[in-house]
Amino acid sequence: MKLSHESKVRLGVGIGAFVLIIGLVFGISRTLIHFDGPWDLDDVVPGLSGMDDMFDEDDLLDGGNYSARPQQLSSATFDADQFRYLDFDIAAATVDVKVVDDNKVRVIERGRVAKGVDASKAATQNIASVEDSTLKVSRSGSDDGKAIDRSVTVELPRRVAEHLKGINAHVGSGDLQIAGVICDGLDLFLGAGDVEFTGSVTDALSAEVGSGDVTFELYQAPAKSMDVSVDSGDVEITVPNSTGFTASLTVGSGDFESGFLPLGYDGETILNLEFDNGDKSATYRFEVGSGDMSFDPE
Secondary structure, X not given: OOOOHHHHHHHHHHHHHHHHHHHHHHHHHHHHHHOOOOOOHHHHOOOOOOHHHHOOHHHHHOOOOEOOOOEEEEEEEEEHHHOOEXXXXXXXXXXXXXXXXXXXXXXXXXXXXEOOOOHHHXXXXXXXXXXXXXXXXXXXXXXXXXXXXXXXXXXXXXXXXOOEEEEEEEEOOOEEEEEEEEEEEEEEEEOOOEEEEEEEEEEEEEEEEOOOEEEEEEEEOOOOEEEEEEOOOEEEEEEOOOOOEEEEEEEOOOEEEEOOOOOOOOOOOEEEEEEEEOOOOEEEEEEEOOOEEEEEEO
């Protein structure tokens, strides 16, 4: 069968267009592979941007069995006039205490929920309660797998946060952050987690630290006593330069540093060193095992 002149022209144009398209695709692919320019594949092939949003690193780590982002599991509200003490018993969660301009106290739990589980069903039962003028927040280490990466936020009205009588905290491997609080006394036991306290302790502070890390940023230091010991962890304490105290120090194989120490102290093993500052009114004791501790003026 013979083709007409017009058919031959159309066939030639079609073949040429096909070859041109193949050449363009091949050229672009080579450019994307070898060119290290200021743009990426999204600039050349629209619609691919945002594809990485479909994948989450945590999804890869847990096999995609939990939600990619934390969800609210529960929220409890309390009357601010019901308590003047805080008590924390934390095993493996993260607890964050914040000061808010409100009249209500809220305790909010969040976490990444297992696929197919309702968020409210994954909430920790009785996570917060008020007993004997004390707001108690408890989060044990045992879990039923309904949620992971749990965190608890405690929102304290300013009028309460700045007039607390005392804080008692027992922290295992979890984390505790407290900011903007003023209390008469603070009693802390820490295993392997992290604790950050920013605020004022007006009367007495006691802290026993295992292998965890603690930071005390005190705008007002205890006027009566401070007793801090660390095993293999790390403790950092800052107080106003005018703080008055008489301190005793015992150091094992660890290290103690302080801007209040007399000249010539090298921070190495020493027993029963005493030093003081200001009016010497408070009694402080520091004990270091194999860890590190610093005690410095602001």
